[in-house]
Amino acid sequence: MSEQVQSRTTMPWALVVSAAAWMLTAVLLAVAWTGLRPESTVDEDTASTLAGQGAPVVETGSGAPYPPWLLLVLAVLLVVAGAALALRRRAGRYPAVVLSVVSVVLLAAAGRWETIPAMVLLVVGTVPLLMPSALRHLR
Structure with missing residues (x-):
């Protein structure tokens, strides 16, 4: 009986690994967001000076086919899902x-x-969720 109570109170390693993988994925998304924020564009005076010297002036965008704030939304949702797993919520x-x-x-796009x-991290976070110990401890 004591063994059953202890197994219900201790967190299985599979849930810890999985929750940590989702948190690290959220950190990666935040890092990617900082790299995708729109850069400051060249003002008109600088553009005309560069054009007069023969240098091409290119407008820079975010480099992503989607709004960069979407990565932050995903990061927050992953933190919530990882916290739910850490709290043993199925x-x-x-x-x-x-x-x-x-x-x-x-990120690939x-x-x-x-x-x-x-x-x-997708593989590291998913595989432990298939372990019997993790499934047993999720409510």
């Missing part, structure tokens, strides 16, 4: 996986280096 299991897949797709670590 409802956070599927949203965390889906949000992580969406984040990998968005923007051509960000964070795509590869996000892919690794």
Whole structure:
């Protein structure tokens, strides 16, 4: 009986690893957001000076086919899903996986280096959720 009570009170390693993976994915999304924020554009005087010297002036955008704030929204939702798993809530299991897949797709669409670590964290966060110990401890 004591063994059953102790197993219900201690957090299984699978849930800890999974929740940590979702939190790290949220950090990667925040890092990617800082790189996708629109840069300041060249003002008119500087553009005319550069054009007079023969230098091309290119308007810079965010580099992503979606609004960069979407990455922050995904990061917040991943933190909530990771916290739900840390609190042993079964409802956070599927949203965390889906949000992580969406984040990998968005990072890849923007051509960000964070795509590869996000892919690794997707696997690291998903596989432990399939372990019997994790399924047993989720309410």
